[in-house]
Amino acid sequence: MRFLKTLILASAFAASAGTSTLAAGIDDPTRAPYYDAFKGKTVAYVPVAMGFDLTEGWADGLRSTLEPLGIKFEIRDPNWSTSVGAQAITSLITEKPDVLVVHNPDVQSYARLLKKAEAAGIYVVQVNMRSSYSTDAFIGADYVTMGGQIAQRLIDQCSPDNGGSGKIAVIQGVLTAAASAYQMKGILDVLESHPEMNLVSNQAADWDATKAKNIAATVLQQHPDICGFAGFWDVMDIGTSAAIKESGKDVYLISQGGGEQTACDGLTKGTYSELVVYNVPGQARDMANVIKQLLQNGNAPGSTKTTLFTPLDFLTKENMKPGDCWSLPSNG
Amino acid sequence: MNLRLSQEQIVFGLAVMLCIGFAIALDGFLTTHNILNLVRSVSILGILGVAMGLVVIGRGIDLSLVAVMAISVAWSLQLAASGMPLLYALALGFLFSLVVGLINGFLIAYVEIPPIFATLAMGTLVYGFGRYFLFNLDVLYVPDDAEYMIWFGQGVLFGIPVPIFLFAAVCFGAYIFLRYTRYGRYLRAVGDNQLAARITGIPARPIVVMQYMLSSQIGFIAGIITAASVLSMNTRIANSTFIYDVILVVVLGGIGLSGGRGGIRNVIVGTLLIGILLNGMTIMDIQYTVQNVIKGVILLSAIVIDTILNPRDEQTAQQGDI
Numbered sequence A: 001m002r003f004l005k006t007l008i009l010a011s012a013f014a015a016s017a018g019t020s021t022l023a024a025g026i027d028d029p030t031r032a033p034y035y036d037a038f039k040g041k042t043v044a045y046v047p048v049a050m051g052f053d054l055t056e057g058w059a060d061g062l063r064s065t066l067e068p069l070g071i072k073f074e075i076r077d078p079n080w081s082t083s084v085g086a087q088a089i090t091s092l093i094t095e096k097p098d099v100l101v102v103h104n105p106d107v108q109s110y111a112r113l114l115k116k117a118e119a120a121g122i123y124v125v126q127v128n129m130r131s132s133y134s135t136d137a138f139i140g141a142d143y144v145t146m147g148g149q150i151a152q153r154l155i156d157q158c159s160p161d162n163g164g165s166g167k168i169a170v171i172q173g174v175l176t177a178a179a180s181a182y183q184m185k186g187i188l189d190v191l192e193s194h195p196e197m198n199l200v201s202n203q204a205a206d207w208d209a210t211k212a213k214n215i216a217a218t219v220l221q222q223h224p225d226i227c228g229f230a231g232f233w234d235v236m237d238i239g240t241s242a243a244i245k246e247s248g249k250d251v252y253l254i255s256q257g258g259g260e261q262t263a264c265d266g267l268t269k270g271t272y273s274e275l276v277v278y279n280v281p282g283q284a285r286d287m288a289n290v291i292k293q294l295l296q297n298g299n300a301p302g303s304t305k306t307t308l309f310t311p312l313d314f315l316t317k318e319n320m321k322p323g324d325c326w327s328l329p330s331n332g
Numbered sequence B: 001m002n003l004r005l006s007q008e009q010i011v012f013g014l015a016v017m018l019c020i021g022f023a024i025a026l027d028g029f030l031t032t033h034n035i036l037n038l039v040r041s042v043s044i045l046g047i048l049g050v051a052m053g054l055v056v057i058g059r060g061i062d063l064s065l066v067a068v069m070a071i072s073v074a075w076s077l078q079l080a081a082s083g084m085p086l087l088y089a090l091a092l093g094f095l096f097s098l099v100v101g102l103i104n105g106f107l108i109a110y111v112e113i114p115p116i117f118a119t120l121a122m123g124t125l126v127y128g129f130g131r132y133f134l135f136n137l138d139v140l141y142v143p144d145d146a147e148y149m150i151w152f153g154q155g156v157l158f159g160i161p162v163p164i165f166l167f168a169a170v171c172f173g174a175y176i177f178l179r180y181t182r183y184g185r186y187l188r189a190v191g192d193n194q195l196a197a198r199i200t201g202i203p204a205r206p207i208v209v210m211q212y213m214l215s216s217q218i219g220f221i222a223g224i225i226t227a228a229s230v231l232s233m234n235t236r237i238a239n240s241t242f243i244y245d246v247i248l249v250v251v252l253g254g255i256g257l258s259g260g261r262g263g264i265r266n267v268i269v270g271t272l273l274i275g276i277l278l279n280g281m282t283i284m285d286i287q288y289t290v291q292n293v294i295k296g297v298i299l300l301s302a303i304v305i306d307t308i309l310n311p312r313d314e315q316t317a318q319q320g321d322i
Helices: A001-021 A031-038 A053-069 A082-095 A111-119 A143-158 A177-190 A209-222 A234-247 A261-269 A280-297 B007-025 B030-057 B065-081 B086-109 B115-136 B147-154 B160-182 B182-192 B194-199 B202-230 B235-239 B242-253 B264-283 B289-309 B314-319
Strands: A040-047 A072-075 A097-100 A125-127 A138-141 A169-171 A198-204 A228-231 A253-257 A274-278 A305-307 A310-317 B139-141 B233-234
Touching: A001 B007, A001 B030, A001 B139, A031 A053, A031 A280, A040 A053, A040 A082, A053 A072, A053 A280, A082 A097, A082 A111, A097 A111, A097 A280, A097 B182, A111 A125, A125 A280, A138 A280, A138 B235, A143 A169, A143 A177, A143 A198, A143 A228, A143 A274, A169 A177, A169 A234, A177 A198, A198 A209, A198 B115, A209 A228, A209 A234, A209 B030, A209 B202, A209 B233, A234 A261, A234 B147, A234 B202, A234 B233, A261 A274, A261 A310, A274 A280, A280 A305, A305 B115, B007 B242, B007 B264, B030 B065, B030 B160, B030 B182, B030 B202, B030 B242, B030 B264, B065 B086, B065 B115, B065 B139, B065 B202, B065 B233, B065 B235, B065 B242, B086 B115, B086 B202, B115 B139, B115 B235, B139 B242, B147 B160, B160 B182, B160 B264, B182 B194, B182 B202, B182 B242, B194 B202, B202 B233, B233 B235, B242 B264, B264 B289
Parallel strands: A040 A072, A040 A097, A097 A125, A125 A138, A138 A305, A169 A198, A169 A228, A228 A253, A253 A274
Antiparallel strands: A274 A310, B139 B233
């Protein structure tokens, strides 16, 4: 009987000892593998160029998320040269970082290289402008849908049923860039079912404001009753806007971009009538998350394909709220 | 009948033919508005053409012209954005362009590096220097309160866009300089035959330095108009093929790369041909890549016609082209 008592007491002590460890907290079993997955890893980033809102914003977002985890973040800046970019990727394939983040200048140039990189055991994440070859992940706007929505906005503004002339024009970036090619398909698909709309001009301005201005000025003077322009990048469309302003006409200009503050200021000042925004810090976060997922799961590169389309905001002067845009951390 | 047309006349003829063709075929080509728009759209190209023309007449070439224009103006805008009064910022940018011109001239006149290499390297250097040390962004915006600067790019005077007046003013200034000033005549003499010019007592080396400083200055002016016209300066143009368009305007107009020949009129004719071509093709909504093909073919044919009508003679063969 006495023995039994001792046993009960002993087990009671043991139980209380158990609760005392509980009070001190227990370790989250997923923590260690989470941090271990990132130790000593390298992420290399090849944008079309640094020095503008989109690429700087992505770099900033990736760096601030990845570096605290112990991931090395490297930037290779080809400065608008496709061949330098291809060289950078080629040399990265031999250097073997763990993840390669690529912003494609056009749909063809890097396709083979990206395939090679995956074969060499590097995860490849593409951002905003995709290559014809699909890799582990793509994060960016759904340009075909976006083109369709833009066409729809122009139809709302400009169709003869709504009191417009039905005449619209498009100013693309570089013809072969994914942002131009896919978007054009979206626009044309929607316009096909709207014979009352008339696409009077469809030209490429190479992402350059001066070229955009010259094209827009000619279009404006050739079609004095033009009702709307769609431009493919806010930085370039400043030129289109200048041409519209100089013509003294009231023309609807729908532009697009990463939603940097300068663009929103342009909306307030009346540079653009409407902006389609894919939020760059949001895209950076999506990329960082996909990278974390790839590194943790450890599947073979190229074995899974994920597409994350960025939600789009259609901003006008009226519906714009503070906080819809973001600012580059260090301007200059 | 001995028909000897100069290249300038051939190109002018081509321009007139294109003009007539477009006027018949395209509605709205030959209207005052469109012609003004046409000239406005090439006025910056024309101004740069004048700068390049002066250098080429002096038997040189300035491949750093577009880089200097982009970087000096972008630096001014960066300074203005960080709070410096715009006028000071522009003065510093202007000074920067002058210094680059001075170094170019020094390298070519005194160190005797061939201009094509000196300015090619300088263009890359200036772009890299600007992007690394002066500012980080590749497009810089004109501040909102810079109304008088914006006027240079977007203003209208007596119904004519201000850039056209500026183009005319630069042409007129360069014409007077070449024709009626001592240094202008020296420039041509040095371009025609540097050794002979030196023997006659012309300060040949300082004249070479002057010609590069002139081209940088004019480049800066063109940059101001570009920035004012689209409220931003895109420094990417430093790496684009724009510099070849500028050389094209000069060579197409008939300023020989062997130096000493040609004048401002040639630049104007070359500029107009390019302007008419671009404008007509935009009106026709021809695809961009096809436009490049057409542009290339017309330029080649102008050169071929010139070679047939004005075959290379002993003198040009001796002097050599670039």
